[in-house]
Amino acid sequence: MKAVAIKKNGSLDVLEQIDLPTPKPKPNEVLVKIHACALNHLDIWVREGLRGLNLKFPHILGSDISGEIETTGESINDLKKGDKVLLNPGLSCGHCADCLLGHDNFCRQYNIIGTLQNGGYAQFISVPRQNILPYPQNMSWTDAAAIPLTFLTAWNMLVNKAKIQPGETVLVLAAGSGIGAIAVQIAKLFGCTVIATASTEKKLKLAQSLGADHLINYEKKDFSEEARKITNKAGADVVFEHVGKATWEKSILATRTGGRIVTCGATSGKDATTDINHVFFRQITILGNMMGRKGDLFKILDFVNQKKLKPVVDKVLPLEKAQEAHRIMESREQFGKIVLSIT
Ligand SMILES: [Zn+2]
CATH class of the missing domain: 3.90.180.10 (Medium-chain alcohol dehydrogenases, catalytic domain)
Structure with a gap:
């Protein structure tokens, strides 16, 4: 072959x-x-x-x-x-x-x-x-x-690990990536408000077309400061991480007290710095994730067939x-x- x-x-x-x-x-x-x-x-x-x-x-x-x-x-x-x-x-x-x-x-x-x-x-x-x-x-x-791979991973991260709820705010990093574009859709499916970051206006427009409510060009603005502004200084309930070293410290700053960060990767590098003071003072939960449960793909495909995810x-x-x-x-x-x- x-x-x-x-x-x-x-x-x-x-x-x-x-x-x-x-x-x-x-x-x-x-x-x-x-x-x-x-x-x-x-x-x-x-x-x-x-x-x-x-x-x-x-x-x-x-x-x-x-x-x-x-x-x-x-x-x-x-x-x-x-x-x-x-x-x-x-x-x-x-x-x-x-x-x-x-x-x-x-x-x-x-x-x-x-x-x-x-x-x-x-x-x-x-x-x-x-x-x-x-x-x-x-x-x-x-x-x-x-x-399969991105839907399964993003679903497990948001639905099974972070347990997103209607009305929560989800910050999706690099919404133009394969997995980011799916995370935006899943967060919207569950009734969340989505803040999307991307490096170009074109990618941000596409994220908006998938349902993103707020857009941040991370090349031009500090995404953690912007996310806090959008949430009346509270921070996002959930931060969807997969970038790693380049964004990690800011992801922690962008998470609200009692919020969750869920991560499935470190495409920009694995040796990121974690300010532990922020983690315990603000009671942030860090959730690691790799792939998801085989059975969930059947449920995901039902939503795809209903045109609720694409x-x-x-x-x-x-x-x-x-x-x-x-x-x-x-x-x-x-x-x-x-x-x-x-x-
Ligand atoms: Zn086994």
């Missing part, structure tokens, strides 16, 4: 087109013919190399996949060739206490498609039956592929342009997702 893979960790030029054997599904797996794979910042981290992540080269990146069933393993009889599917990106053992309690993202064997095992920058992938999701109604392959795709490029796709994501030029189309 045609694939874009890496034979070592490194910069853009380690992404190369190669032919690899088509995987064979195990009895409880399905072989999916891939039509689209959306990029995530995770792809850059895996390409560059993550400590403790020992890849088997050549390795195929890509976690967010849409496609159709090609063949099924012998113990599967409820899916057939040609069924359109979306893949749940989280892999877990399925039998430990955490998995059985529905916290599969706490599983000790948890990993994400495209990290430890091959991903979606290819024509085929074999995945466990439990990772198959129903396909969203009337949706293109590329829009569908833009859904994927935000900025650019579609052919698989062969994977290097260019990574370059765009690294430069943060996009609003929403970059998706690879695979034929």
Whole structure:
């Protein structure tokens, strides 16, 4: 099969087109013919190399996949060739206490498609039956592929961890990023007031079109001061963090007394400074989050089918342009997702 893979960790030029054997599904797996794979910042981290992540080269990146069933393993009889599917990106053992309690993202064997095992920058992938999701109604392959990872993560952060309530104010950092654009929509779905930050007027306008109530250009203004002004000096009830070092201290200042900061990443750096005085004096709760519970994607897809949540795709490029796709994501030029189309 045609694939874009890496034979070592490194910069853009380690992404190369190669032919690899088509995987064979195990009895409880399905072989999916891939039509689209959306990029995530995770792809850059895996390409560059993550400590403790020992890849088997050549390795195929890509976690967010849409496609159709090609063949099924012998113990599967409820899916057939040609069924359109979306893949749940989280892999877990399925039998430990955490998995059985529905916290599969706490599983000790948890990993994400495209990290430890091959991903979606290819024509085929074999995945466990439990990772198959129903396909969203009337949706293109590329829009569908833009859904799983960011929706699952933003949902878990806001709904399960921060427990957002109607009337609360949510400050979404970098609302132009793949995950920020989804966080704005989920916070609005739950009746919150949304303050969005972005680096350009164009991105802010797009955030507004997704429902953001207040807009802050963080290149021009101090976002924590602006957020406090907007909230009558109180600060936001919830700060949606994924930027890390560049914003962390200000995120703490932008949170109201008794408020919550929920974080899923540190794209600008991990060694941020935390002023502990602010954390305890103002009784701020810091919530860490990685991915979400597999079952929540079914609920999320119901909202997508009702048009209450929608994927935000900025650019579609052919698989062969994977290097260019990574370059765009690294430069943060996009609003929403970059998706690879695979034929
Ligand atoms: Zn488990």
